[in-house]
Amino acid sequence: MSCSKRSYLSEELAVTALLEVRSRFETNSSVTVYLCEDCGQWHLTSRGTIHPKLTALLQSGEITRRIEAGHWERKLR
Numbered sequence: 858m859s860c861s862k863r864s865y866l867s868e869e870l871a872v873t874a875l876l877e878v879r880s881r882f883e884t885n886s887s888v889t890v891y892l893c894e895d896c897g898q899w900h901l902t903s904r905g906t907i908h909p910k911l912t913a914l915l916q917s918g919e920i921t922r923r924i925e926a927g928h929w930e931r932k933l934r
Contacts, residue, residue: 859896860900864893864896865899868899870899872910874901875901879914880914881924883924886903888908889902889905889906890908
């Protein structure tokens, strides 16, 4: 069975995607990942406790720096 959500084959890939979307899209509200009982793959979610890797990047200011860099990159194209 497959879900309509974007799926990832492993938790590691899902966490990488989580950090990427939070770094690229300022309005993205995803906070963690979960293993889907329906399809057996991993998805992003805006519910639950913030993933520790995301917490670390938010606290260090890295997410903000990445978002700012993306803004400048698009501006300078």
